[in-house]
Amino acid sequence: MAENDADRAKYDFKKAMQEITSYRGRGTELISVYIPENKQISEVMAYLRNEQSQASNIKSKTTMNHVQSAIDSIAARLKTYKAPPANGLVIFCGEVPRAGDQTKMVQYVINPPEAITAFMYRCDSTFFTDPLDAMLLDKRSYGLITIDRSEATLGILSGSRIQVLKHFDSLVPSKHHQGGQSSVRFERLIEIAAHEFFKKVADNATEVFLNRPELIGILVGGPGATKDFFVKEEYLHHELRKKVISPLVDTGYTDESGLRELVDNAKGIIVDVRLTEEKEYMQRFFREIRKADGGLSCYGEAMVRNALDMGAVDMLLLSEALDKRRVTIQCPSGHTHDLTVADADARIQCPECNANAQVVKDEDLIDDFFMKADEYNTKVEIISPDSEEGDMLMRAFGGIAAILRYKVSRCPSWMISQFRSAGPWRPRSARPGSTSPSCPWMSAVSRVRTPPWRCSPWPRWRSRTPWSTLRP
Numbered sequence: 142m143a144e145n146d147a148d149r150a151k152y153d154f155k156k157a158m159q160e161i162t163s164y165r166g167r168g169t170e171l172i173s174v175y176i177p178e179n180k181q182i183s184e185v186m187a188y189l190r191n192e193q194s195q196a197s198n199i200k201s202k203t204t205m206n207h208v209q210s211a212i213d214s215i216a217a218r219l220k221t222y223k224a225p226p227a228n229g230l231v232i233f234c235g236e237v238p239r240a241g242d243q244t245k246m247v248q249y250v251i252n253p254p255e256a257i258t259a260f261m262y263r264c265d266s267t268f269f270t271d272p273l274d275a276m277l278l279d280k281r282s283y284g285l286i287t288i289d290r291s292e293a294t295l296g297i298l299s300g301s302r303i304q305v306l307k308h309f310d311s312l313v314p315s316k317h318h319q320g321g322q323s324s325v326r327f328e329r330l331i332e333i334a335a336h337e338f339f340k341k342v343a344d345n346a347t348e349v350f351l352n353r354p355e356l357i358g359i360l361v362g363g364p365g366a367t368k369d370f371f372v373k374e375e376y377l378h379h380e381l382r383k384k385v386i387s388p389l390v391d392t393g394y395t396d397e398s399g400l401r402e403l404v405d406n407a408k409g410i411i412v413d414v415r416l417t418e419e420k421e422y423m424q425r426f427f428r429e430i431r432k433a434d435g436g437l438s439c440y441g442e443a444m445v446r447n448a449l450d451m452g453a454v455d456m457l458l459l460s461e462a463l464d465k466r467r468v469t470i471q472c473p474s475g476h477t478h479d480l481t482v483a484d485a486d487a488r489i490q491c492p493e494c495n496a497n498a499q500v501v502k503d504e505d506l507i508d509d510f511f512m513k514a515d516e517y518n519t520k521v522e523i524i525s526p527d528s529e530e531g532d533m534l535m536r537a538f539g540g541i542a543a544i545l546r547y548k549v550s551r552c553p554s555w556m557i558s559q560f561r562s563a564g565p566w567r568p569r570s571a572r573p574g575s576t577s578p579s580c581p582w583m584s585a586v587s588r589v590r591t592p593p594w595r596c597s598p599w600p601r602w603r604s605r606t607p608w609s610t611l612r613p
């Protein structure tokens with residue numbers, strides 16, 4: 142689903158940035174490389190070789206080794222590129238502390254959402270992320286209008302980039318003009334000139350904004366009451382008027398710098414626009430859950446996964462604060478399980494034999510859901526925890542909820558209590574290929590009746606969270 146792709150890219154970028162900025166090196170040994178699209182890979186390689194030999198002068202042996210191995214790792218990665226991709230490439234690489242005395246090498250390769258303009262190499266105790274920070278803003282576009290009686294500017298905000306489209310100086314005389322004409326007549330002339338000017342601005346706005354469906358709103362700013370008058374008197378095309386975001390924004394200027402001021406002052410409003418959208422999704426979910434039979438709501442990882450597997454989920458609501466990993470583990474006895482864990486680096490025991498297991502696949506939980514959702518054309522919405530509704534999603538529903546396409550039957554509570562007391566694994570009788578039960582609790586009941594149970598590689602069952610952590 143193309144829509145999900147953009148959202149996923151945005152989420153992945155944001156998530157990677159959170160991780161990258163959280164690392165602190167033991168020494169000056171974390172390397173950040175920014176490569177613009179037009180830079181030759183061979184030049185970057187030459188630069189790295191030079192840095193590599195410089196690094197041999199580093200006094201601390203450990204730091205030297207860390208820096209050199211990070212450079213090696215970056216060079217190895219770069220070898221896989223013929224040329225930088227569109228927008229360029231950013232690589233972060235270095236040894237970061239783990240539990241105890243250990244360190245681990247991390248490497249992030251970022252395809253930035255906006256173009257990298259200059260080549261940069263930094264080696265420091267933190268990764269250098271400043272050029273990427275601005276790109277974290279909402280990537281959708283807004284129309285921009287700044288207006289007063291003397292001038293007006295039209296522009297577009299996409300991501301953090303402001304593009305000036307048109308600028309007009311008005312011929313409206315200043316009100317303080319002391320001409321020979323009577324003041325009443327002069328006032329009238331001013332108003333006519335102003336009217337003509339506003340019409341011209343509005344006509345141009347129609348021309349540049351109307352055929353851009355990607356604009357999710359129009360921000361209007363200016364120093365005085367003119368902007369309010371301009372909007373209230375309906376100069377704008379009615380389709381554009383619907384997109385004007387209130388409140389209008391006060392700015393000191395109406396030229397190009399005014400557009401920048403408008404965007405700066407409207408940052409809170411832009412965040413609110415997204416939050417409002419998220420709130421609406423959550424309200425839809427709450428409306429369902431308030432129905433006596435739970436309506437089309439579904440929540441909790443196990444239930445939502447089950448509904449997803451059935452293709453029953455219309456919209457998946459995931460909290461941005463869901464900081465978990467989806468791992469595949471393997472124990473020495475050869476059992477494999479898919480589990481959701483808080484930390485993939487922590488010791489994980491095989492749920493079957495309790496032996497220490499090795500992580501063979503490790504993925505962000507939300508990315509895992511994105512992949513699953515794509516199979517069934519399910520829309521994924523990442524909900525920030527910044528609104529009351531978003532906070533509730535995280536705290537009351539474990540950060541995972543869904544609005545269903547059709548009802549998935551639920552089980553009576555007696556089944557659930559049986560299932561809870563039954564221990565962690567599924568029955569032998571549920572073989573790959575057997576019909577999938579429409580309700581996860583049903584299978585729990587059959588499990589209770591047909592011990593002994595052991596796990597098998599049937600994907601749907603492997604992807605279960607251990608029973609003991611489930612909440613119906």
Ligand SMILES: [Zn+2]
Pocket residue numbers: 472473474475476491492493494495496
């Ligand atoms: Zn095992």
